[in-house]
Amino acid sequence: MDIRQQVRDFLTQRFANVIVSEDNFRDQQSFTIRVDGLFDLCQALYDSDLDIKYLADITSVDWYGDTEEANGRFQVIYNLYSLKFQYRFFLKVRLPADKPEIQSLTPLWNGANWLEREVWDLMGIVFIGHPDLTKILTPDDLEGHPLRRDFPLTYEVPQFSWNKDAPPEVIK
Amino acid sequence: MPEAKTVTLNMGPQHPSTHGVLRVEVELDGETVVKARPVIGYLHTGIEKTMESKLYYKAIPCTDRMDYLAPMSNNLGFCLAVEKLMEIEVPEKVKWARVCLTELTRIASHLVWLGTHALDIGAMSMLLYTFRERELIIDVYEACAGQRMMSTYFRIGGLAHELPRDFEKKIRTILKVIPERMKDYEALLTNNQIFINRTKGVAVISADDAINWSLSGPMLRGSGVKHDLRKANPYSAYEKFDFEIATGTNGDAYDRYLLRLKEIRQSLRIVQQALDGMPEGPYRAHVPGVVLPPKEDVLHKMESMIFHFKIITEGFKAPKGQVYQAIEAPKGELGFFISSDGSNKPNRVRVRPPSFINLAALPALVEGRLFADVVVAIGSIDIVLGEVDR
Amino acid sequence: MGLEERIPDSIILTSLDKMVNWAHKRSMWPLGFGLACCAIEMISTFAAHFDLSRYGMEVMRPSPRQADLMIVAGRVSMKMAPVIKTLYDQMPNPKWVISMGACASCGGVFNNYAILQGVDRIIPVDVYIPGCPPRPEQLMEGILKLQEKLEKESVKDKREEWGRQVV
Numbered sequence: 001m002d003i004r005q006q007v008r009d010f011l012t013q014r015f016a017n018v019i020v021s022e023d024n025f026r027d028q029q030s031f032t033i034r035v036d037g038l039f040d041l042c043q044a045l046y047d048s049d050l051d052i053k054y055l056a057d058i059t060s061v062d063w064y065g066d067t068e069e070a071n072g073r074f075q076v077i078y079n080l081y082s083l084k085f086q087y088r089f090f091l092k093v094r095l096p097a098d099k100p101e102i103q104s105l106t107p108l109w110n111g112a113n114w115l116e117r118e119v120w121d122l123m124g125i126v127f128i129g130h131p132d133l134t135k136i137l138t139p140d141d142l143e144g145h146p147l148r149r150d151f152p153l154t155y156e157v158p159q160f161s162w163n164k165d166a167p168p169e170v171i172k
Numbered sequence: 173m174p175e176a177k178t179v180t181l182n183m184g185p186q187h188p189s190t191h192g193v194l195r196v197e198v199e200l201d202g203e204t205v206v207k208a209r210p211v212i213g214y215l216h217t218g219i220e221k222t223m224e225s226k227l228y229y230k231a232i233p234c235t236d237r238m239d240y241l242a243p244m245s246n247n248l249g250f251c252l253a254v255e256k257l258m259e260i261e262v263p264e265k266v267k268w269a270r271v272c273l274t275e276l277t278r279i280a281s282h283l284v285w286l287g288t289h290a291l292d293i294g295a296m297s298m299l300l301y302t303f304r305e306r307e308l309i310i311d312v313y314e315a316c317a318g319q320r321m322m323s324t325y326f327r328i329g330g331l332a333h334e335l336p337r338d339f340e341k342k343i344r345t346i347l348k349v350i351p352e353r354m355k356d357y358e359a360l361l362t363n364n365q366i367f368i369n370r371t372k373g374v375a376v377i378s379a380d381d382a383i384n385w386s387l388s389g390p391m392l393r394g395s396g397v398k399h400d401l402r403k404a405n406p407y408s409a410y411e412k413f414d415f416e417i418a419t420g421t422n423g424d425a426y427d428r429y430l431l432r433l434k435e436i437r438q439s440l441r442i443v444q445q446a447l448d449g450m451p452e453g454p455y456r457a458h459v460p461g462v463v464l465p466p467k468e469d470v471l472h473k474m475e476s477m478i479f480h481f482k483i484i485t486e487g488f489k490a491p492k493g494q495v496y497q498a499i500e501a502p503k504g505e506l507g508f509f510i511s512s513d514g515s516n517k518p519n520r521v522r523v524r525p526p527s528f529i530n531l532a533a534l535p536a537l538v539e540g541r542l543f544a545d546v547v548v549a550i551g552s553i554d555i556v557l558g559e560v561d562r
Numbered sequence: 563m564g565l566e567e568r569i570p571d572s573i574i575l576t577s578l579d580k581m582v583n584w585a586h587k588r589s590m591w592p593l594g595f596g597l598a599c600c601a602i603e604m605i606s607t608f609a610a611h612f613d614l615s616r617y618g619m620e621v622m623r624p625s626p627r628q629a630d631l632m633i634v635a636g637r638v639s640m641k642m643a644p645v646i647k648t649l650y651d652q653m654p655n656p657k658w659v660i661s662m663g664a665c666a667s668c669g670g671v672f673n674n675y676a677i678l679q680g681v682d683r684i685i686p687v688d689v690y691i692p693g694c695p696p697r698p699e700q701l702m703e704g705i706l707k708l709q710e711k712l713e714k715e716s717v718k719d720k721r722e723e724w725g726r727q728v729v
Binding site: 025026028030053054055056057059061062063066068077079083086088090109110111112113114115118122135136137138139146147153 | 212213216218220221222225256257259381383384385386387388397399404405493494495496498505507509511513519520522524528529532533536561562
């Protein structure tokens with residue numbers, strides 16, 4: 001039986017109440033799961049014989065201003081890879097706008113440390129249980145989380161000969 | 173008896189051997205490193221947010237500036253991700269040309285790594301030799317796209333222009349010259365007692381630790397894990413080429429040095445195969461409304477001109493969904509995650525930066541060792557700060 | 563030379579100026595300070611193919627106390643700006659600044675929250691070199707222009723008042 005079906009069986013047998021939906025856009029298997037079941041699910045995948053010991057990436061998407069926001073403003077996506085089967089799949093979690101908190105995966109994977117710090121810095125999602133959740137990329141005096149859709153790009157209008165005497169105008 | 177206290181030393185953002193603006197705060201007890209904490213963000217450019225405000229193919233020049241030592245591999249990753257999202261099938265010639273140029277990029281990146289790594293250890297003439305070889309490869313970039321470094325040659329659906337007329341001649345020169353010069357490098361460094369003393373047993377990481385820290389590229393393969401995305405999940409016609417994966421045994425800096433030299437040789441092999449078997453055909457896919465038509469058609473046919481105008485001003489609307497495409501960049505697994513909300517601009521572009529994740533493992537490599545090993549470890553991880561900070 | 567502060571304004575010096583300017587321009591020591599992609603082109607210029615040591619810039623000093631030319635090569639982010647100002651203040655007079663590349667001159671490709679729109683907002687710049695990244699020949703042309711500018715200097719000028727009006 002191929003690896004895609006094996007992953008699907010593993011998850012539906014043991015964690016059927018945590019999975020919300022499955023989706024196969026462009027042949028990429030991804031499961032949308034509930035927030036509270038994430039850590040146990042990842043622990044079970046780590047200990048299973050599917051060899052899911054490689055966490056490739058942790059990403060976040062902000063759906064502010066889109067019709068999708070009704071399902072939850074933030075979406076955190078975990079990119080898991082199996083070295084033995086050379087297979088990649090995704091776990092997606094939706095978080096509400098007023099409480100963007102999720103359990104940290106640093107006890108399982110050391111590589112999650114900096115990845116979660118970056119998601120906190122740029123998007124503002126709090127990871128409970130992270131050892132050192134501080135700013136990593138933005139300067140210390142920048143307030144706010146830059147990658148959110150309501151943070152402006154802060155584009156400055158270039159100064160030409162007709163507006164060079166005024167201070168530069170910032171378009172938000 | 174007073175207790176011994178540790179000294180906190182700052183290897184600041186401006187330092188000759190940190191390969192850019194990396195700051196490392198080291199706590200030293202004598203010469204032994206007790207704690208090492210890298211501080212990054214001095215080159216944060218907000219490239220991901222900039223790409224959200226641009227049309228899909230206008231975002232390609234932003235990708236060049238991330239890993240600026242291997243610009244064509246960034247272009248390749250982004251173009252493959254967008255082509256996956258839009259379900260565009262590119263012609264065979266484009267795939268082979270992309271493989272050829274990406275492998276040349278890998279050779280150029282490893283040459284710069286070799287020069288700067290040897291410079292940090294003390295062998296200063298290696299920098300001059302490797303930059304001389306790199307000029308040959310930059311010459312090919314300039315013939316293809318007109319720019320020495322940030323060429324932006326790969327576009328969505330194909331290449332920017334037709335391959336130049338002297339493409340084959342220039343690459344055959346490279347294939348003849350570089351193996352000879354590689355013998356010089358090996359004679360200088362491989363059996364050099366000083367180099368061996370400084371790199372053998374230094375910056376060691378075991379295979380299980382490497383997988384747990386999510387390392388990729390030569391860092392992972394140096395510890396013995398045989399994982400290369402070109403063989404595991406092939407993209408862009410890599411399954412038709414015959415090459416070996418280089419692995420190390422101990423996971424120390426010396427093994428990674430030998431591994432990268434072997435990767436240069438395997439890349440030369442791939443370039444030879446690509447040049448010998450390059451198929452004929454168009455240099456862009458024909459997908460009206462999405463891929464820019466060739467310039468000859470734009471100047472002569474009406475529909476091409478209309479499509480050209482529409483694509484340049486409005487772009488194309490991508491279907492709603494999220495894709496991820498990973499390639500094997502010289503530094504590791506470079507991935508592009510594009511989330512589209514159905515409009516002509518991407519909702520979120522995320523770059524999975526191999527250097528950022530590899531650099532996170534620096535404390536595990538140097539704690540408990542001598543201070544001089546910090547410089548060797550940073551050089552052996554092969555970071556480029558443009559990608560770490562984006 | 564502490565002599566230049568004590569010369570009154572009514573004295574004209576020609577041959578001394580020429581000798582001092584010749585010494586300045588033929589043996590500048592650049593500060594090894596590369597930020598991003600332009601740094602690689604700068605290293606290529608210092609390497610064997612386009613050799614910069616024929617202009618006297620063979621020695622690249624890592625410490626700002628021993629350098630007199632700062633080539634700001636690369637994009638200046640908001641977190642790095644105070645560091646650059648500190649480095650500039652640490653360099654002893656006389657000092658010159660070349661802003662290499664589009665990002666250092668005016669913000670370049672990136673016009674957003676994270677990049678300082680031109681390094682001349684914090685330090686005075688002598689020569690601007692456009693390009694993304696500028697070719698090694700362009701960098702050499704910029705250095706030659708700086709040398710031309712140097713020929714017009716005099717020993718009596720007060721270096722602290724030079725430079726563009728800093729915003």
